[in-house]
Amino acid sequence: DEHNNKTVKTQKVTVEDTTPPELKAPVDKVVEATAAGGTPVELGTPIYSDIFKVTVKNNAPKVFQIGTIEVIWTATDEHNNQTISKQKVTVQDTTKPKLTVPADITVPATGTRTKVSIGMATATDIFNVAITNDAPADFPLGTTIVTWKVTDENGNFTTGTQKITVVQKLKVKAFNATRNNTTNTIDPRIMLENISSTDVNLSDIKVRYYFTSEGDYTQIFACDYSQVSGSSGQRNITSYVSGKFSKVTGKTNCDCYLEISFSSNAGRLKPGENVIIQSRFAKINWSSYTQSNDYSFNPTADDYTDTSKITVYLSGNLIGGIEP
Ligand SMILES: [Ca+2]
Ligand SMILES: [Ca+2]
Ligand SMILES: [Ca+2]
Incomplete structure (x- = not known):
């Protein structure tokens, strides 16, 4: 006071910072995967502010696997006030192999x-x-x-x-020289054409003609004429053709087949060449056949015509036609 008496009291003034920083994480990201082991993603820059110095961190991995994860950004001011903000990061694979x-x-x-x-x-x-x-x-x-x-x-x-x-290595065409339903002689005319790019050994080939024989009699085969034609010219191989008969059971329109084969003297059938076999067969007693019930019989063709009902074998493997 005026007489110089003193009393002292103290007043505390505390200045504190309890205000967390402002923080806005970068925008969400969708990126295409660039590596199977994980894709690095450029996250962008967060926006933040505080009157004090701020440290901003995030928990992002170095690389991201396929899928979506939330990256958590944290802003911390000098007085340890924190704000978090989240950013979605999606890595996808939409790229076709x-x-x-x-x-x-x-x-x-x-x-x-x-x-x-x-x-x-x-x-x-x-x-x-x-x-x-x-x-x-x-x-x-x-x-x-x-x-x-x-x-x-x-x-x-x-x-x-x-x-x-x-x-197909060999194309099969055929017709029947005699097309009467009742006949004592069946005479198939068969042509094989080598449509492959490699030679075929005729002795490796067997051809089957299927029919019903109307009686169990010995049958006689004769080859009237057989000729190879094509790039190597023409050659008569009639005497190198033979035929034998085999019985078959359990088939429709077939109880027997004629199998035609060639001896090694018949030579080779080059690509593009064909061989014709004009043959006939009959029963030893000259009894009649009925042809309409014969699997391989073609009542209409009068010249070499594609057929699947005469089969061809190369070294024992069926390579043409359909068996009954
Ligand atoms: Ca602050
Ligand atoms: Ca892919
Ligand atoms: Ca018959």
């Missing part, structure tokens, strides 16, 4: 069904892939489409096709 299918293949038939080595497709993708195809165990004559499919581990897939063509 690339597929390369094996080349188309053409092979000669080795039977009614032919085994073919079709090769293997290849595929690329940053993820693991599985390759499948729908190829049968063996292939019929003609062209079969094989569909290959590659699927990555995220379910994206690509398909591609491969053509497998099985060609």
Whole structure:
């Protein structure tokens, strides 16, 4: 006071910072995967403020796996006030694998069904892939489409096709010189054409003509004429043709077949060449046949005509025609 008496009291003034920083995480991200082991993602820059110095961190992994995760951003000021803000990061694989299918293949038939080595497709993708195809165990004559499919581990897939063509080695044409329903002589005219790109040994070939014999009698075969024609000229192989008869049971329109074969002197049938066999057969007692119930009989053709009812075997394998 005016007389200099003093009393002292203290007042505490506390300045404190309890205000957390402002923080806004970068915008959500959707990115395409760039590596199977994880994809690095550029997260962007957060927006933050505080009157004091702020440290901003996040818990993002170095690389992101497929899927969505929430990255948590944390802003901390010097007085340990914290604010968090979340950012969604999605890594996806929408990229289809690339597929390369094996080349188309053409092979000669080795039977009614032919085994073919079709090769293997290849595929690329940053993820693991599985390759499948729908190829049968063996292939019929003609062209079969094989569909290959590659699927990555995220379910994206690509398909591609491969053509497998099985060609008949020998084409069979035939007609019956006698087309009367009742006859004591059956005389098939048969032509085999080598439609493959390789030679065929005639002695490896057997041809079957199927019929019902109307009585169990010895039958006699005769080859009237057989000739190879084509790039090597013409040659008569009549004396190298033989025929034998075999009985069959349990078939429709067939209880017997004639099997025609060639001796080694018949030589080879080159690509594009054909051989005709003009033969006849009869029962030893000259009793009549009925032809309308014969599997291989063609009542209408009067010249060499495609047929599937006369079968051809190469080294014992059926390579042409359909058995009864
Ligand atoms: Ca603050
Ligand atoms: Ca992919
Ligand atoms: Ca008959």
